[in-house]
Amino acid sequence: FNGIGHIKSIFEEPSPVVYVPLNSKYSIKLNDQSKEAEVAICMSVASKRFQPFLMEPSGVKILRIGRDQWSREMRIILGDNVNGKVEKLILGETITEAGKWSGYPPHRHQEYNPPEELPFEEVYYYRFDRPQGFGIQVHYGSKSYPDSAYIIHDGDVFVIPDGYHP
Secondary structure, three states, rough: OOOOOOOOOOOOOOOEEEEOOOOOOOOOOOOEEEEEEEEOOOOOOOOOOOOOEOOOHHHOOOOOOOOHHHEEEEEEEEEHHHOOOOOOOOOEEEEEEOOOOOOOOOOOOOOOOOOEEEOOOEEEOOOOOOOEEEEEEEEEOOOOOOOOOEEEEEEEEEEOOEEEOO
16 A cells, blocks of 8 residues: 555544554555654454455544543544454544543443443553643453553553453
């Protein structure tokens, strides 16, 4: 895929995504060496091989969820919009206005109880539109980790294997 990744800001529009299938080789090359690029590589265990594809920002499903102090924009990049094209990988972006909660009400993903709960791990990669920005990640009810609250900064990664997290 050529000529992708030209967005002004992740806060203004969804990111383009390339799906690279199981057991594939790939390379990433900047066409303009005078510019910088930020690339996130997300992986999941898989057993089925699908065709590679490009998800353009226009194909991203955008929802407004929550209300009051816990409203936010959810961008579903790889979800039900790519059924039959990926295995065991869900990818999205959440844009939350300053001072609001992003994951309220608390939820977890450790038991098969659809539609309320499905088992999967979550990985959060945090970006803030200002370098001094920060957030708080709460994690409790885990089988493996103590109940905790963490101060999150720009570029931090938080892995949630189980337990509740708002």
